Amino acid sequence: MDELKRNRMSMSDVFRTATVGARTRPMRIVLSALGIAIGIAAMVGVLGLSESSKSDLLATLDRLGTNLVTVQAGTGIGLGSGELPETADEMVARIGPVETTAAISEVDANVYRTDFIAAGQTGGVTVQAVGLELLDVLAGEVADGQWLNEATAEYPTAVLGSVAADRLGVNEVTGTQQVWLGEQWFTVVGVLATFELAPDLDRAAMIGASAAETFLDDDGVPSRILVRVDPAFIDDVIDVLPATVNPENPEEVEVDRPSDALEAREAADDTLTALFLGLGAVALLVGGVGIANVMVISVLERRSEIGLRRALGATRRQVATQFLGESLLLAALGGVSGVLLGVLVTTVYAQIRGWSALIPTLAIVGGVAAALIIGIIAGVYPATRAARLSPTEALRSA
Numbered sequence: 001m002d003e004l005k006r007n008r009m010s011m012s013d014v015f016r017t018a019t020v021g022a023r024t025r026p027m028r029i030v031l032s033a034l035g036i037a038i039g040i041a042a043m044v045g046v047l048g049l050s051e052s053s054k055s056d057l058l059a060t061l062d063r064l065g066t067n068l069v070t071v072q073a074g075t076g077i078g079l080g081s082g083e084l085p086e087t088a089d090e091m092v093a094r095i096g097p098v099e100t101t102a103a104i105s106e107v108d109a110n111v112y113r114t115d116f117i118a119a120g121q122t123g124g125v126t127v128q129a130v131g132l133e134l135l136d137v138l139a140g141e142v143a144d145g146q147w148l149n150e151a152t153a154e155y156p157t158a159v160l161g162s163v164a165a166d167r168l169g170v171n172e173v174t175g176t177q178q179v180w181l182g183e184q185w186f187t188v189v190g191v192l193a194t195f196e197l198a199p200d201l202d203r204a205a206m207i208g209a210s211a212a213e214t215f216l217d218d219d220g221v222p223s224r225i226l227v228r229v230d231p232a233f234i235d236d237v238i239d240v241l242p243a244t245v246n247p248e249n250p251e252e253v254e255v256d257r258p259s260d261a262l263e264a265r266e267a268a269d270d271t272l273t274a275l276f277l278g279l280g281a282v283a284l285l286v287g288g289v290g291i292a293n294v295m296v297i298s299v300l301e302r303r304s305e306i307g308l309r310r311a312l313g314a315t316r317r318q319v320a321t322q323f324l325g326e327s328l329l330l331a332a333l334g335g336v337s338g339v340l341l342g343v344l345v346t347t348v349y350a351q352i353r354g355w356s357a358l359i360p361t362l363a364i365v366g367g368v369a370a371a372l373i374i375g376i377i378a379g380v381y382p383a384t385r386a387a388r389l390s391p392t393e394a395l396r397s398a
Contacts, residue, residue, distance in 0.1 A: 142192055
């Protein structure tokens, strides 16, 4: 019994012997742990950014709503004119669960900062005749100036999307700024914030439907209609919209939800997340192989130490525990460093994108646990090899 007590190692003994390699070869230890750290950091960072992105998407959908529907002429082959009827907006508004609508008509005109700019230099800015309800339907915001009203919509005034304002050099609204639109001057009365559900309107100069007909000879035929629907009946409304908009050729009407595009984008991000997790797992595996390699070399270099310990009475289990503990120490160092690095990267990137940084508990706990498991697997063979060395063989080869 006294012999068993004498040969039993306490936790402090295990820790002290396991840190021998770290104290004598610090640079090798740091480089070995680096592989594990990179793998864990990649996995924690990817999971953290994925959760932060999803949280931002859910917040966006909560704010903008998922009950926005877009109606436009379909691109397929049909028997009709390929356009929405002029009365489409009024017909859609009669559907019971429809809350509000806004018609948009693409105007055949260009807009320039001045009348001296060459005709081909449009900057990709379009002209759209829009309904006054557009801002409410899209849950948009005015960045500067004001939105169109019943008075300004009758006259040559324009509201610029965020990108259009930047390309036209309109940084602030003073009430006297004008743009050359459709061969005449239009006064800029407002600049909008970014539309998250209709990004194409960010590159547009928006004018009132009445002004478009009066000053630009627009035919008033809507190119699309934005519809807000009671969320409880959105699927039912989508089913009846084509026949309501164009009873003669409902197949020529295309209906979709912009929020579906956001969710599809998130699904694509999930695919990329899985890919990056796979790359992180590969980096983790490479780090584990690196630890195993370092531990095997350590066994070969420290044969004299092993032989001396065995000669002084250390058991095979104690020798194996020493080297397995050293492998775990390397893995734990890499795991903790990797988690901290992953959290840092996630936090910094989330702040840059304006997201709330979310780090899943599973990523933190799982990251450290994965590192320790890799450390155990990587240390089993070197520890077993060290334990099998006999004292005479180890001392003879020293």
